[in-house]
Amino acid sequence: MHHATSRTASRRSLLVATAATAAAAVAGGQPDARAAERAARPSRDRLRALIARMTPEEKIGQLFVMRVYGHSATDPDPADAESNRKEMGVANAAELIATYHVGGIIYFAWAHNTREPHQIADLSNGIQRAGLAQPTPVPLLISTDQEHGIVARVGAPATLLPGAMALGAGGSAADTRAAARTAGLELAALGIRQNYAPVADVNVNPANPVIGVRSFGADPQAVAELVAAQVRGYQSGGVAATAKHFPGHGDTAVDSHVGLPLITHSRAEWERLDAPPFRAAIAAGIDAIMTAHLLFPALDPVDDPATLSRPVLTGVLRGELGFDGVIVTDSLGMAGVREKYGDDRVPVLAVKAGADQLLNPPDLPVAWHGLRTAVERGEISEARLDESILRILELKARRGLFSAPYTSDEAVDRTVGTRAHLAAADRIANHTTTLITNPDGLLPLSCRDRRRLLVAGVDPAAPSGTGGPPTAVLARALTALGFTAEALSTGTGGRPDPAPERIDAAVAAARGRDAVIVLTYNVSASSSQRTLVAALAATGVPVVHLALRNPYDIARLADTGIGASLAAYAWTDVELRAAARVMAGRVRPRGRLPVSIQRADDPGRVLYPVGHGLTY
Numbered sequence: 081m082h083h084a085t086s087r088t089a090s091r092r093s094l095l096v097a098t099a100a101t102a103a104a105a106v107a108g109g110q111p112d113a114r115a116a117e118r119a120a121r122p123s124r125d126r127l128r129a130l131i132a133r134m135t136p137e138e139k140i141g142q143l144f145v146m147r148v149y150g151h152s153a154t155d156p157d158p159a160d161a162e163s164n165r166k167e168m169g170v171a172n173a174a175e176l177i178a179t180y181h182v183g184g185i186i187y188f189a190w191a192h193n194t195r196e197p198h199q200i201a202d203l204s205n206g207i208q209r210a211g212l213a214q215p216t217p218v219p220l221l222i223s224t225d226q227e228h229g230i231v232a233r234v235g236a237p238a239t240l241l242p243g244a245m246a247l248g249a250g251g252s253a254a255d256t257r258a259a260a261r262t263a264g265l266e267l268a269a270l271g272i273r274q275n276y277a278p279v280a281d282v283n284v285n286p287a288n289p290v291i292g293v294r295s296f297g298a299d300p301q302a303v304a305e306l307v308a309a310q311v312r313g314y315q316s317g318g319v320a321a322t323a324k325h326f327p328g329h330g331d332t333a334v335d336s337h338v339g340l341p342l343i344t345h346s347r348a349e350w351e352r353l354d355a356p357p358f359r360a361a362i363a364a365g366i367d368a369i370m371t372a373h374l375l376f377p378a379l380d381p382v383d384d385p386a387t388l389s390r391p392v393l394t395g396v397l398r399g400e401l402g403f404d405g406v407i408v409t410d411s412l413g414m415a416g417v418r419e420k421y422g423d424d425r426v427p428v429l430a431v432k433a434g435a436d437q438l439l440n441p442p443d444l445p446v447a448w449h450g451l452r453t454a455v456e457r458g459e460i461s462e463a464r465l466d467e468s469i470l471r472i473l474e475l476k477a478r479r480g481l482f483s484a485p486y487t488s489d490e491a492v493d494r495t496v497g498t499r500a501h502l503a504a505a506d507r508i509a510n511h512t513t514t515l516i517t518n519p520d521g522l523l524p525l526s527c528r529d530r531r532r533l534l535v536a537g538v539d540p541a542a543p544s545g546t547g548g549p550p551t552a553v554l555a556r557a558l559t560a561l562g563f564t565a566e567a568l569s570t571g572t573g574g575r576p577d578p579a580p581e582r583i584d585a586a587v588a589a590a591r592g593r594d595a596v597i598v599l600t601y602n603v604s605a606s607s608s609q610r611t612l613v614a615a616l617a618a619t620g621v622p623v624v625h626l627a628l629r630n631p632y633d634i635a636r637l638a639d640t641g642i643g644a645s646l647a648a649y650a651w652t653d654v655e656l657r658a659a660a661r662v663m664a665g666r667v668r669p670r671g672r673l674p675v676s677i678q679r680a681d682d683p684g685r686v687l688y689p690v691g692h693g694l695t696y
Contacts, residue, residue, distance in 0.1 A: 142465075145185065153210055226277060229243010239496070274322060285330065285332060290332070300353050323369050323370070328376075344377075368408050384420070388421070408439055436467075515694040518643075670695065671693055
């Protein structure tokens with residue numbers, strides 16, 4: 081590609097001018113940095129002029145948001161450089177940007193992008209340097225999935241907060257907004273300006289294998305209120321919020337990572353159950369909405385996933401709901417969008433459907449060239465590309481990337497994992513733990529007459545890779561509250577069902593204890609977790625049960641003889657510490673079920689309704 085020097089200079093003028101305007105605004109006494117950013121924000125005409133100077137290849141690149149391996153934009157570890165070469169034909173993020181002109185990068189822990197805060201900030205700055213060194217300099221939109229709770233890519237020492245269903249149990253829009261604002265401030269300090277959150281799906285199906293506690297709950301209006309609160313929180317913290325997964329992923333028994341779910345809701349049911357949180361997000365001024373890889377015949381009878389459906393994206397989301405922000409696909413590497421079409425056609429069909437950003441295709445060269453071919457053949461016009469690019473650039477401008485693309489070590493130290501943020505996380509978590517049963521008043525535990533405790537059960541790995549294991553975290557928290565607690569692990573998240581010898585070990589360890597706390601993880605009808613709980617109860621030692629993930633476990637354990645049951649909605653350290661404070665009576669249980677729990681033997685009957693929650 082050839083670019084005249086004069087054209088390159090004029091392309092750079094936009095960034096120079098906006099940065100100068102920002103500096104002038106600050107010098108002129110603007111009341112805050114946000115006012116300076118607004119003053120520096122390039123106009124729509126300036127952004128259109130920038131688009132007009134882009135080559136077709138640069139335009140195509142702006143639509144892609146891509147993974148890249150490594151902790152550094154220019155000097156990743158050799159194994160990460162090799163992974164980049166194998167999957168994308170480039171060694172590092174800087175080469176990826178120079179070759180494909182991608183508009184965004186998504187961070188993953190498994191790609192070694194998120195080791196610790198200062199490294200993340202350095203990586204973000206390196207990515208922005210590469211973007212601004214292009215012939216047409218454009219800052220990148222760096223994103224991640226930092227939902228909190230069971231989905232978090234950035235771990236400690238950053239602040240980890242309660243996830244959606246825990247916040248749904250707390251029922252406080254103020255807490256929910258505060259959690260998102262804290263998360264947004266920290267992400268922005270790391271150079272991450274787009275978060276793929278909140279989850280706007282209404283979890284009306286207890287068997288949902290992919291959403292579950294990532295949802296705020298089963299009541300559409302309650303979910304809508306908390307979705308709007310998180311949108312305002314994230315965006316006031318400086319990051320673009322992204323509601324997902326449109327048109328609604330809450331009522332499915334299939335995980336779209338591995339298959340293509342079918343949603344059987346009627347159009348009226350969609351309006352009543354699925355649409356309200358997305359309408360609320362749009363009313364709250366959300367920057368972006370993510371599509372779902374699922375079939376929704378009531379909205380589009382054609383056998384294509386919503387991500388590739390023009391009736392769903394352009395007809396319903398743009399036309400009926402009036403959304404004019406950025407539409408981003410869910411990951412194009414997921415099975416749900418790859419079953420019918422090749423990896424070269426999926427991005428083309430997504431753009432034709434109305435998508436703006438194409439997230440993480442499995443093979444970027446194939447996807448990128450597939451889109452370029454469609455443009456060259458006239459299947460997609462440059463004018464259609466320009467529509468999406470303008471939305472993307474306006475989002476980047478709104479998030480301050482033209483005026484302040486870089487972060488700093490000082491911003492990290494001032495913002496990430498501060499004492500105030502950690503205290504806020506604990507305070508919010510105190511409101512979320514739900515006491516489901518306590519028939520004989522076993523809780524709260526007193527360290528005077530029930531000092532010696534055993535904490536036994538499943539130990540799923542920490543979602544962020546930091547913290548845990550849950551039995552040890554809970555035992556430490558209880559010990560710090562005056563108890564003497566010992567931890568005994570009986571399984572992992574991948575293998576939660578304990579072997580007979582682990583059950584025997586737990587029973588032996590329970591003898592002589594004053595109480596046992598047993599942790600479970602998504603108990604099924606055939607799970608040996610039931611055997612573990614019943615065997616512990618049979619010792620005669622009082623048993624307190626804590627559900628670490630979905631709150632439905634109690635339905636499978638009602639006949640096991642447990643003395644009390646609580647739901648934490650996640651096994652993160654912040655939720656486990658809150659559960660310990662509730663068990664010890666330092667905090668009254670305040671959480672209320674945001675979903676109903678059906679009887680295990682008769683799913684048509686409700687055992688505990690939405691809103692159920694005991695206290696003392």
